[in-house]
Amino acid sequence: MAPADQTPIPRSGFYAWYAVIILMLAQTVSFIDRMIMGLLVGPIRQSFDISDTQYSLLAGFAFAIFYSIMGIPLARIADRSSRKHLIAIAITFWSIMTTMCGLAKGFTSLFLARIGVGVGEAVLSPAAYSIITDYFEKKTLARALSVYTLGVTIGSGLAYVIGGWVVTIAMSAGSVVLPLVGEREGWQLTFFLVGLPGLLVTFLVLMIKEPARRGLIQGEVSTSGVSLGDAIKFVISRKRALFTHILGVSLFVMVVFSLNIWGPEYLMRTFEFSRGDAGRTFGVLMMVAGTTGLLTGGALGDRWFARGIPDAYSRVILLSMAGMWPFVVAIGFVSTPALGLICLSVAVFFSAFQGGIAGGLIQLMAPNQLRGQTVALYFLVANLVGMGLGPTVVASATDFVFHSDAALNKSLALCGGVVIPLAGLIILWGLPAIRKAVEEAKTWE
Template structure:
């Protein structure tokens, strides 16, 4: 087979790491735009007179549905054309849609704007994983993907640290008058401010060199393209490995994302933190604990894989689950802010182990022409279950089980206590198939 028309000759280490850093910046911007909702629970609920459950639909489901659904067709385009150009277009679109959130006048207009953010961000990870996998050898892939995924912890952290400052200033300003758009509340101004940086990242994306596509498989057709039936046959041949990995990790992400979305509100409701203080505290915690967990998880994945352990990535993910579980349960019972922050920090640290390697395993067992589409299938499930259901399950427990806003801590503990063991059992069931899939993939190298 021949490489795609956009591919360059193999490039130096500088261009490979430049691509990782710039894609990490794009991921950072995407998570700032995505996670800023976590600081705006109170103001948005007050403006629109909605419940925790309704708010969770704005923060999670509105974003996740179309982020997930659009991921596969957009990833198919990424598998066949210029990935960097597609990412540049996507960043521009989601940045504009983030700003449009600031124009919302009610629940449904904000819901539609959040859908737009999800559609734009659906492009990034499938294309980025594909680009990075083509740049790096398997012995360093986990670390490279973990650096890219630093955008999750840095972006989430900055969303809360900078967002906390912005929200404090914006809320103190009350109603503001902006050129062209007119009068807006402080929380609406926040969306305009966080949407702008993405347009600068777009320019850096265009300087990435499209890498040569590696790990191609032969198909019934000539050229590098793979038909839909080729894709279906491949996925069916790896169904146990893919099913167990995707479903197990998706359930785990349900707890991880719930903690990320409700973290600042947990500090406010449980320990009386001011909104700005909660944002800064949780943001710093995300950047320090989350970044440490990501890098350690990637290093462990590379080290164990280099020792000849084919399911190394899955073992790190299981360690991530086991480490997070007791501390997320403890969040429901600690009585001091110091213990609350400590348990939150350890939970975030372990939760981040899986960040880079969960999608990385898909890259290890999938041929080049299907990497974007298969990782998009992973993100479809992970985001529908994780982002779409996670925040809503916690909110529903608060509204309908405990029937008290003050019981958010109990809702987080209940969700984590039940879901994490279930996720671990599903992943354990699939380990033999995952090991075989990794071994089979060596024939494409």
């Protein structure tokens, strides 16, 4: 049964863009909470006496494992009920769990708190993608999803900029005494400062209107509810299109997320940036290059799709891979800070092309009753492979292949050099099936 508060709203109008901005703010606080770990490598390793590989489990695997596992059941709820209410509950939960990271007293307690952050954030994108697809016509969908995904680059950038400022102050001050909490190390204060503001976004999300569901399919699945069997049947019927797209992008995300997590540390280890300077520099880089890349990818996706190219989004993703590859490989060999920052900037720019349209392609292939669940399947694989394995693969190469913390640049280059071409070949193999799936979905409008 559709929720009672669903409202017919003109598609692609002013209110639709207003709703996207609110959801973008939710994505922003999500990524601030998620990415702040990338700036705290040194302090947390020192406090808990752990290796790069163990730290990567905190930054990536702990978050990704339950983010991925909980994504599909929570998306099933989103496909049947009020998506905005589910998002509001999720923001409250992950904001509290981010704050709990600041109370962690060791590896295990921080690992468990990071799991909690992942469970909360598992709700956001499947529900938000579904809402945005109902707000916008297909000819402007890529740009709308890219604007929503600006929360990734802005949130990641702010995590590093704010974190760089906080870490500089907190680390110089040593221990900090907080009301009701007591004495905490400087790095723990960061989690309180980035976690609590997310609660304010909860109220903004509750104020947007739940759009009426569009693109319902008759026959293959029911309009009043979707059984697990319906969902499985749909996925199997489009298995080649979904498999190649999801696996190819997930492998690419391994490199993208690794660069985002290890970027500040790369500047510190390779070019001796201070922790605060590395955070602020990489944060600005993420916001400028990443935001530009997202908007460019969305504009290209809409332009090519409007020309009648059904696999337009896939072609933009392939362009993203081709553009990023030489620069991520070059990271392993450049020897000056200026060249390092140029390579990082261009790599981040191209890596961001896929941010909004990777999940957007799922929306073009799936009926409304399965949009949340199908995109959650994508996020399940993308986060297990990308977030769960990406940082750990790079850290393992540093620890066990090169045997030196200073070789982080080589590890990033090795991961990107091997994985990106493999991801591109997988997507190329799936293009005919992707074109067919997108064309079939047009009959549901």
